Amino acid sequence: MRIGIFGGSFDPVHLGHLIVAEAAADTLSLDEVRFVPTARQPLKDAESQSPVEHRLAMLSAAIDGNPRFRIDAIEVERGGTSYTIDTLCTLRDTFPQDELFFLIGADAARTLASWREVERLPEFATIVSFTREGAQAPPHPVIARSIRVPAIGISGTDIRRSVAAGRSIRYVVPDSVRSYIATHRLYHEV
Numbered sequence: 001m002r003i004g005i006f007g008g009s010f011d012p013v014h015l016g017h018l019i020v021a022e023a024a025a026d027t028l029s030l031d032e033v034r035f036v037p038t039a040r041q042p043l044k045d046a047e048s049q050s051p052v053e054h055r056l057a058m059l060s061a062a063i064d065g066n067p068r069f070r071i072d073a074i075e076v077e078r079g080g081t082s083y084t085i086d087t088l089c090t091l092r093d094t095f096p097q098d099e100l101f102f103l104i105g106a107d108a109a110r111t112l113a114s115w116r117e118v119e120r121l122p123e124f125a126t127i128v129s130f131t132r133e134g135a136q137a138p139p140h141p142v143i144a145r146s147i148r149v150p151a152i153g154i155s156g157t158d159i160r161r162s163v164a165a166g167r168s169i170r171y172v173v174p175d176s177v178r179s180y181i182a183t184h185r186l187y188h189e190v
Contacts, residue, residue, distance in 0.1 A: 001098045004033040005091060005125060007075070007084065009041060011050050012159055012181060013062045014173045016152035018069075020130055023149040024103050025068050028128065033103075034072040034091075035059055038082040042116070050186055052076050061176035085117040088124035100125035109137035118142055163187035 004024055010017065013035075021033045037055050049055075056073065063069035074090060075082040084102070091100060102125040104112075109129045112118050119142065121127055126144045129137035132151040137143060154172055162169050164187055169178055181187060 001031040001095070002029060002101065003091075003095060003098050004028065004030045004101045004103050004128075005036060005072075005088070006033055006103045007036040007038060007082075007087065009049055009156065010035065010037050010055050010059050011156050012055070012173055012177055012186070013059045014154045014156065014159060014177070015171075016154035018062060018066075018174070019152050020105070020149045021069065021103070022066075024101075024128070024130070024147060027147045027149075028101055030068065030101065032068050032070055034070045035063065036072045036075055036087060039075045039079050040081050042081050042083065054180075054184060054186060058177045058180050061180055062174045064176070083116045085115075085120055085124075088121060092124040102127050103130065104128070104137070104143075105130045106132070106137040109140060109143065112140045112142065160187040164189060 025033050121142050127142045129143050129146045130149045131146045132149050159169050
């Protein structure tokens with residue numbers, strides 16, 4: 001099998017994430033894309049992240065109905081700070097016969113130099129960066145391939161701010177995620 005690994009905080013998961021994952025699945029002929037929500041990102045303030053049970057529930061609602069999409073809670077189950085090297089090492093052991101592709105956006109690719117044991121990542125998966133109009137991933141020795149994805153100007157930060165300000169997030173997140181946010185009163189104080 002060909003498996004894409006797509007990590008992030010997914011706080012909240014939005015249409016940009018889903019569109020990029022679908023484009024990567026098509027472009028790379030992936031059998032599945034595994035969304036791997038972080039427990040705690042080393043390069044972000046953990047206090048600002050929503051509780052993991054909400055992020056998992058929103059992700060589950062968002063990918064429901066897409067047979068190529070799966071949630072892999074490996075980082076959440078491991079707990080603590082989430083390091084990509086640990087995740088890819090474990091996934092390589094879990095899927096020894098499969099081709100793994102680690103999917104990384106241009107913003108994350110800019111921070112690769114500060115990642116733990118970044119030079120070892122290609123031992124466990126092919127590193128694939130997303131490129132889109134106006135957001136090119138900088139060259140880095142671990143990136144084996146770049147793929148073009150649609151330019152979607154959506155960010156979790158902007159979504160959280162919109163909710164806090166009482167503005168609509170319709171057409172930015174799936175309806176199921178929008179409903180979950182409203183029901184659980186997420187992001188009302190950002």
